[in-house]
Amino acid sequence: MKIRNVILICAIIFLLILILQTQSYAVEQTKFSIEINKVDEDYNKIAGGIFEIVQDANTLSITTDNNGTFTSEEITITSENQEFVFEITEITAPSGYVKLNNPFRLRVKTGLNHDKTAYIIYEATLEDMEGNEFLRCRSNMRKRNRCYNNNYTK
Numbered sequence: 001m002k003i004r005n006v007i008l009i010c011a012i013i014f015l016l017i018l019i020l021q022t023q024s025y026a027v028e029q030t031k032f033s034i035e036i037n038k039v040d041e042d043y044n045k046i047a048g049g050i051f052e053i054v055q056d057a058n059t060l061s062i063t064t065d066n067n068g069t070f071t072s073e074e075i076t077i078t079s080e081n082q083e084f085v086f087e088i089t090e091i092t093a094p095s096g097y098v099k100l101n102n103p104f105r106l107r108v109k110t111g112l113n114h115d116k117t118a119y120i121i122y123e124a125t126l127e128d129m130e131g132n133e134f135l136r137c138r139s140n141m142r143k144r145n146r147c148y149n150n151n152y153t154k
Helices: 001-021
Strands: 030-032 035-037 050-055 056-062 070-072 074-077 083-094 102-114 121-130 133-139 146-149
Touching: 030 121, 035 056
Parallel strands: none
Antiparallel strands: 030 074, 035 070, 050 056, 050 083, 083 102, 102 121, 121 133, 133 146
């Protein structure tokens, strides 16, 4: 009789562990936006830069405002391990300025924060169209974020 009770108790504990492991917890969705600044050689913002942003099959043509800035609509992170890829090309530089010679890519990867309650941007990378990185920022989810510059000079 005692052995049967112990087996039953162990079976109940095992089932509770399985239920707890498969139980899903609500994770807060996070939003982010992309900001593009057209700047001169002294990093002063310049109005009127025209850019094209391509994500998946969607193309958006934008112009920097009077402050030299464009900010996208908010983009929602809905899961861990999402990857967003934006191809950015300067179409026309403001009068008296030179446009960027080459398009570039912004790659954003998502993850979970350290207590698994919210989606976050885990990594953001700027790269040329061949995939050569020139800036990478990564969150280690507990300490401060770190950015690495690969001295891109093209």
